[in-house]
Structure formats: C-alpha cells, structure tokens
Amino acid sequence: MTTTYAFPLPFGAALQADGTTRFRIWAPDVAALQLVIEQEAPVPMLPSSEGHFELTVPCIAGTRYAFVLPDGRRVPDPASRAQAGGPHDMSVVIDPRTYAWQTPGWRARPWHETVIYELHAGALGGYNGVRARLPYLAQLGVSAIELMPIGTFEGRRNWGYDGVLPFAPESAYGTVEELKALIDAAHAEDMMVFLDVVYNHFGPSGNYLASYASRFFDGTAQTPWGASLDFDEPCVRQYFIQNALYWLFEFRVDALRLDAVHAIGNDAFVQELATCVRDEIAARDPGRHAHLIFENEHNAAALLANTGAAQWNDDFHNSLHVLLTGERQGYYADFAEKPVAHLARALAEGFAYQGERVGRLDRPRGEPSSFLSPTSFVSFLQNHDQVGNRPFGDRLATQAHPAALRAAVALLLLCPQIPMLFMGEEWASDAPFLFFTDYRGALADAVREGRREEFARLGGDMRASVPDPNDPETFAASCLAPGEQNTLAADDWLSWYRGLIELRRTWIVPRLPGATSAGVEVLSPTALSARWRLNDGAVLAIVVNLGELGVATDTETLHPAGVTLCQTPPQAADALAEGSLRAHACVAWLEEPL
Numbered sequence: 001m002t003t004t005y006a007f008p009l010p011f012g013a014a015l016q017a018d019g020t021t022r023f024r025i026w027a028p029d030v031a032a033l034q035l036v037i038e039q040e041a042p043v044p045m046l047p048s049s050e051g052h053f054e055l056t057v058p059c060i061a062g063t064r065y066a067f068v069l070p071d072g073r074r075v076p077d078p079a080s081r082a083q084a085g086g087p088h089d090m091s092v093v094i095d096p097r098t099y100a101w102q103t104p105g106w107r108a109r110p111w112h113e114t115v116i117y118e119l120h121a122g123a124l125g126g127y128n129g130v131r132a133r134l135p136y137l138a139q140l141g142v143s144a145i146e147l148m149p150i151g152t153f154e155g156r157r158n159w160g161y162d163g164v165l166p167f168a169p170e171s172a173y174g175t176v177e178e179l180k181a182l183i184d185a186a187h188a189e190d191m192m193v194f195l196d197v198v199y200n201h202f203g204p205s206g207n208y209l210a211s212y213a214s215r216f217f218d219g220t221a222q223t224p225w226g227a228s229l230d231f232d233e234p235c236v237r238q239y240f241i242q243n244a245l246y247w248l249f250e251f252r253v254d255a256l257r258l259d260a261v262h263a264i265g266n267d268a269f270v271q272e273l274a275t276c277v278r279d280e281i282a283a284r285d286p287g288r289h290a291h292l293i294f295e296n297e298h299n300a301a302a303l304l305a306n307t308g309a310a311q312w313n314d315d316f317h318n319s320l321h322v323l324l325t326g327e328r329q330g331y332y333a334d335f336a337e338k339p340v341a342h343l344a345r346a347l348a349e350g351f352a353y354q355g356e357r358v359g360r361l362d363r364p365r366g367e368p369s370s371f372l373s374p375t376s377f378v379s380f381l382q383n384h385d386q387v388g389n390r391p392f393g394d395r396l397a398t399q400a401h402p403a404a405l406r407a408a409v410a411l412l413l414l415c416p417q418i419p420m421l422f423m424g425e426e427w428a429s430d431a432p433f434l435f436f437t438d439y440r441g442a443l444a445d446a447v448r449e450g451r452r453e454e455f456a457r458l459g460g461d462m463r464a465s466v467p468d469p470n471d472p473e474t475f476a477a478s479c480l481a482p483g484e485q486n487t488l489a490a491d492d493w494l495s496w497y498r499g500l501i502e503l504r505r506t507w508i509v510p511r512l513p514g515a516t517s518a519g520v521e522v523l524s525p526t527a528l529s530a531r532w533r534l535n536d537g538a539v540l541a542i543v544v545n546l547g548e549l550g551v552a553t554d555t556e557t558l559h560p561a562g563v564t565l566c567q568t569p570p571q572a573a574d575a576l577a578e579g580s581l582r583a584h585a586c587v588a589w590l591e592e593p594l
Contacts, residue, residue, distance in 0.1 A: 003104040006096035007250040009242055011052075012079030012167065013065065013093045021059035021093055025067060025077065026052050026235050027212040034068035038090060042068045050235070051213075061095035075208040078239075080168040082176050083152050087164045087206025096250050099180045103187040108254040108289035109143055111310070112375050112512040115413075115501055116194065116420035117142040118383055121150060122157060123433075123479045124423065127174035131182040134189050140426060140494070141501035144192035146257060148384055150179070151198070154205035155438025157475040159384065160196065161225070161259060162203030162437065166243050183252055192254035194293070195247055199240045200263035201226040205443055223263045231266035240269075241276050248277065248290055255291035257312075262297045270294075274307035293378060299351045299366030304376050310418060313377040315352035317386060319343035320408055323526060323546045324400040334358050340522055347415060347530045348520040350377045374416035374515055374532065381405075381412055382422040384433065391455040391466050393432030393478065395425065402428075403584035404546045406496060406568050410586040411544050413500040414508065414565060416515045416532050424480050426497040427490035434467050436475040444470045503565050507590055511535050524551045527581055529558055537593030538562075543576060544586045551581040562591040 008014065011024045027033050028051025034042035035055050045053040045067075059065075064084050066074040076083065080091035117137055124130050130145070137145060149160030152168040160170070169179045183193045201223045202209070209216045210227075216236055221228035230236055247253045256277075261270060274292055281290045292309035304311055318335045319342035321327060328336040335342050335352070342352040350369035358365045369376075380386075382396050396405060405428075412419050424431060437447055452466045467474045485494060511534035518531040518539060526547025532540045543558055545551055553576060560573045565588040567573040572585040581587075 002100040002102055004097040004100060005250055005252060007246045009079060009167075009246060010238070011242075012077055012081065013059075013091070015059075015061060015093065015095050016056065019058060019060070020056050021063070022054060022056040023065070023077075024048075024052060024054040025079075026050075026239075027067075029212045029214050030070055032070055033212070036066050036068050036074065038064040059093055061093050061098065063093040064090040065093065066090045069212060073208075073211065075211065076165060076206075078165065078167075078209060078213075079242075080152070080165050083165060083168045083171055085171060086154055087152050088154075091168070094176060099177050101180070101252065102184050106187040106252065107285075107287055108192050108291075109190070110289055110513075111291050111418070113505075113509050114144050114192070114291075114418050115142045115504065116144045116146050116378065116418065117423065118146045118148070118380075118420055119423040120148045120159070120384065120433075120478075121173045122170075123475075125479075125482075126172070127178040127182045131178075131185050134182075134185055134191065138189040138191060139498070141498055141505065142191070142421065144194050144254065145186060146194035146255075146420070147196060149196045149198050149259070152206075153203055155440075157436050157438040157472070159388070159435065159437075161198055162205070163198060164203045164206040166197065166199075166240075167246060180251060187252070193252075194255040194257055194291070195251075195253045196257045196259060197243065197247070198259045199229075199243075200260045200265075201229065205439065221265065223260075225263075228263075228265065231264065231269040237269050237272065241273050244273055244277060245280055248281070249284065254289065255293060257293040257295065258309075259295055260297075261294045261300075261303075267300070267303055270303060271306050274309060278308070297365070299353055299369070301351065301354075301367040301369035301372055304369075304372060310376050310378050312383070312420075313346060313350065313379050313417065315342060316346045316377070316379040316417065317381065317383075319346060319352060320381060320411075320546075321386070321396075324396065324404055324408060327399075331360060334360055338525070340525055340528055344520040344522050344528045344530070346377075346379075347417075347528075348517040350374070370517075374517070375418055375512060377417045378420050379412055379415070379417040380420040380422065381408060382425050383420065384422065387422060387433045388435050388478075393434035393467075395428075395430060395433065397425070397428035398430050401548075401584060403569065407544055407546060407584055407586035409496065410500055410566050410568060410588060411542055413497070413504055414540070414542060414588045415530070416508070416512055416534075416540065419504075421497070424484070426494055427485040427487075428493045429480065429484060429490075431480060431484065432477055434474050434478045435469050436478060437469045438475075439470055500566065507563070507565060508534070508540060511538060511540075515540075521557075523553060523581065527551045539591040540588070541591065542586065542588045543581060545581045545583060548583050550583050553579050553581050555579045560587060560589045562589050564589045 033053040036042040045055040077091040081094035082092040151163030152165035218228040218230040322339040353366040514535040527545035529543040
C-alpha cells in the first residue's frame with residue numbers, strides 16, 4: 001500500500017488539477033509585482049486582499065520561477081518548496097504527490113518511548129547518507145532522529161540556523177524526494193523523525209523579505225542573530241504556523257524542535273502554534289502522535305504546561321558538565337557552585353533555576369517546574385551547541401574521565417527524563433564538531449572575526465588558532481566518517497549505550513507515563529541518589545558518584561533491592577550494599593511494587 005501527501009499552503013506555488021499553478025505572495029510594501037518564469041517574459045500579478053498578489057498560469061512541476069520587484073530585482077518565493085540552488089536562485093514548482101509513501105499507516109510513537117539521536121544531515125553525507133545509517137541507528141535502539149535545520153541557506157555548508165527559506169529543503173543535502181525517502185525509511189524502521197526549525201530570525205544572506213514586506217520585522221527589537229520578527233502581524237504568524245503544518249503533513253515528520261523560543265519573544269504565538277498543530281492533527285489524522293520540543297533559556301514551565309511541549313534541559317547538561325570537567329567559564333559559571341545540588345534539583349523537579357537570580361544574566365531565570373512530568377524535559381550530555389560552540393569543537397570524551405563519563409551515560413539513559421544523544425557520542429568519538437559556514441567576501445570576514453573575537457577572552461594565541469568557519473576543512477573535520485566506530489574501544493562504548501537503551505526500553509519505558517519524583521539526596525559534592533515512583537508503583541533508584549573519591553553511605557537507605565539494572569564499575573552494587581559508593585560509579589535498580 002502506498003499513498004501521497006500534499007499540504008495545501010495558502011501562499012507560494014500550488015499546482016492545480018487543470019495543469020495550471022497558482023502563485024501567491026504577501027508583499028504589502030510594493031504597489032506592483034511581476035511573476036517571471038524561466039526563459040519567459042515577466043507577467044504582472046494581480047493585487048488581492050491585505051497586500052497579497054496572486055496569479056494563476058499554465059505551469060508544470062519542475063518549472064523555475066521568481067518574483068520581480070518594481071526596481072527590477074528578482075527575488076525567490078519566501079514559501080518556495082524547492083530552490084534551483086541556493087536562496088539567491090530561482091524557486092521551483094513542486095508536485096508533492098509524485099512521491100509514493102511506503103508507510104502510510106505510520107502514526108509515530110508515544111512521547112514516553114522517545115530516545116533521540118541528534119544529527120547534522122550534511123555531516124553524515126546528506127539525506128541519502130543519513131538514510132544509509134538508519135539500520136545502524138535502529139540497532140543502537142534510538143526511537144527518533146532529530147535533524148538540525150534543513151531550510152535553504154547560503155552556500156553548501158551551514159549548521160542550518162542561518163536559513164532564509166524555511167519551506168525549501170536544502171538542496172546541498174539532496175532532493176525533496178530523497179528527504180521524503182529518508183523519512184519514509186525511518187518510519188519503516190519504527191523510528192520517528194524530528195526536525196529542528198528556526199522561527200526566531202532569518203539568516204544574514206538571501207533574506208529579501210524586507211524589500212517588499214517590512215512588516216515582517218519588528219524595528220524596535222533585535223535578536224543576537226538578526227532582526228526580530230513581528231509576531232503581532234497576522235501574516236507573520238500564519239507564515240510560521242503553516243510552515244509547521246507543512247512539515248508535519250507533507251513530509252510526515254513526527255516532531256518539531258523550536259529553536260530559541262526565548263528569542264521569538266511572543267509566548268502567545270507559540271501557544272497558538274501548538275494549538276493549531278493539535279487541532280489539525282485531530283482533524284486530519286486522528287490517533288497520530290505529533291510532538292513539540294522547545295529550546296527556551298527562560299525555563300518557562302507555564303509555557304510547557306500550556307502547550308504540552310517538552311524542553312531541552314540545559315540545566316541538566318550544565319550541572320553534569322561541571323561535575324565531569326570542572327569547567328566554570330561562560331554559562332557554566334551559573335553551575336560552578338554546588339553543581340551536584342543543581343543536578344539534584346534538575347533530576348527531581350526539571351529545572352535547576354526556577355526563578356533564582358543568575359549572576360551572569362543579572363536577573364532571575366526560570367519558573368517553578370516540579371508540577372511537570374519528568375518526561376517534559378529532554379536531557380543530554382552533548383548536543384550541537386554544547387560541542388560546536390566550543391572554540392575547537394571538542395567532545396566530552398576528550399574532556400572527562402572515561403569511567404565518570406560511563407557513569408553519567410547510565411544516569412542519562414536510565415533516568416525518567418527523555419534522553420538525547422549527539423551523533424558519534426555513542427562510540428565516544430573524538431572527532432570535533434565545529435561551527436561551519438560557507439560565506440564569501442565581507443560576510444565571511446565578519447563571521448570569521450566574530451567567531452575569533454568571541455574566544456579572544458581565553459587569552460594566549462587562542463584568537464588566531466580558532467578554525468575559520470568558512471574553510472572547507474572546518475566542515476570536513478566535523479563529518480563522521482563511515483566505519484569510524486569500528487574499533488575495539490568504540491565497540492565497548494557502543495555496547496554500553498545499546499545495553500542501557502535496551503534496559504530503558506524493557507524496564508522503564510512501559511512504566512513512565514505518570515512517573516513522579518520520590519526524592520533526591522545529595523551525598524557529597526560529587527554524588528547523589530535519586531528515586532522516582534513509576535506508574536505501577538515500582539520505584540526506580542539511581543545512585544551516582546562522578547568524583548575521584550568513594551563516598552560512605554547509609555546501608556539502610558541506599559541498599560540495592562529488587563532488580564539491579566546496571567552497575568559501573570563492576571561490583572559497585574555489592575560495594576553500595578556494604579556502605580561504600582565507589583568513585584566514578586553508577587548503580588541503578590528497580591524496586592518492584594509489593
């Protein structure tokens with residue numbers, strides 16, 4: 001059984017049943033607009049309501065087109081489904097129904113089953129390269145892959161957060177149909193596909209919206225990455241809401257991760273988007289799971305409650321990173337004092353910061369979050385930011401003691417929060433993941449110098465040695481080579497990750513809905529014990545020590561009982577039963593209900 005999917009966007013290029021194509025664009029700043037089809041003369045478009053222009057002409061799939069402004073400039077369709085190259089090239093008419101899906105019965109998976117694997121499509125060989133790795137990822141045990149943003153950007157190399165055409169999959173990674181084939185193949189492996197989307201800014205190159213729709217932007221505000229968007233404007237809200245629905249319905253992605261929600265600066269829009277997603281799923285595909293994830297520095301617990309979304313939990317990462325590495329600069333300074341207490345609160349209540357003043361920001365951060373489910377939080381030891389925003393993109397395996405890292409991985413994969421891995425960490429890859437772009441001229445100079453200036457405060461010759469983001473070798477160094485994991489040391493790490501993920505799937509996942517914290521105790525500056533009551537009354541207990549010294553414990557309160565899920569190092573559970581929590585140790589067990 002196969003079927004096709006097409007989402008009816010109210011703007012952009014839409015093929016009609018009679019062989020024509022309807023073109024529609026919002027351009028309120030201009031009095032006239034023309035449509036140009038490749039190798040044909042421009043044709044005036046017809047003004048319609050609220051600053052829109054539209055025109056229907058004979059046109060087939062594959063046709064290249066652009067819009068012509070009164071000053072003669074050609075601009076791409078801001079809702080382009082595909083580009084003939086990059087954001088400065090012509091847009092392409094797409095027939096979404098040419099791809100025959102092989103998994104039309106797919107309804108995704110419940111959120112509590114999620115184990116995420118974040119990846120960069122370009123660094124894994126494009127859409128087809130990622131597709132080739134799916135059997136390996138299925139064997140690893142992850143239930144979802146998360147693609148870093150794939151909206152069209154300038155050049156051939158980019159993290160994706162500088163995209164300017166969010167409806168057009170980046171052609172450097174492959175074709176639209178190859179992207180759909182990747183998603184289809186993932187579903188055939190019982191694996192969800194999550195997509196990182198950027199709704200808080202446009203990139204610095206290829207964004208022509210200000211030339212004809214200045215109302216898209218809020219002239220009174222800026223984000224760290226460019227002009228702020230005006231979400232009080234209805235057309236702006238609809239542009240991004242339609243983008244979310246487009247990915248969910250036309251590409252069948254299973255979740256969207258909204259980048260830097262704090263930089264959107266409009267929680268009402270975020271709630272409206274979440275409501276539209278929920279309502280459209282209920283109307284168009286009842287019974288299907290569709291998930292939302294936020295990155296939000298504000299730790300806005302109420303927003304999670306109002307939208308049903310989960311959030312990347314930087315507090316979990318930051319406290320663990322300080323414990324594992326001793327680093328205290330930058331945002332790690334907020335966790336440098338008593339990092340184990342921050343970790344304990346993150347495990348018990350979600351956020352470590354719930355309204356307390358943050359010295360680095362000189363303001364309060366966060367809201368009370370203990371009422372939220374543990375599965376409202378996505379936890380991780382590494383991600384693209386926490387690795388790639390380091391001067392040399394060095395991974396945690398090169399910074400932490402291997403035995404301590406092994407214990408931290410067990411905590412990550414067995415605690416009730418939703419775990420996320422970053423590509424390559426499962427075999428302790430030491431390959432860097434660097435910040436890379438593909439700009440030319442003044443913009444390339446600005447990005448390179450800005451990057452180096454950012455790290456100049458570290459002193460010495462650091463400034464000159466930071467890799468140039470535009471150097472092709474910077475990107476090449478960040479790509480994971482096929483077979484890199486085929487070593488004895490890598491296989492040992494892979495076995496550890498696979499085993500823990502299987503333990504989670506078998507013993508913990510079925511009991512996760514409704515799980516609640518049953519308390520966390522700090523045992524030393526490097527150790528803690530945490531307990532959660534699961535939905536069948538069983539208690540999950542995890543005791544971890546990331547320090548180099550053992551810790552004396554109370555054998556009555558920390559005596560492993562029931563089913564021991566894991567222990568590292570070997571015999572750590574026996575030692576704990578005798579009152580000693582070893583250095584670099586993690587012991588997890590499940591106390592079955594009476």
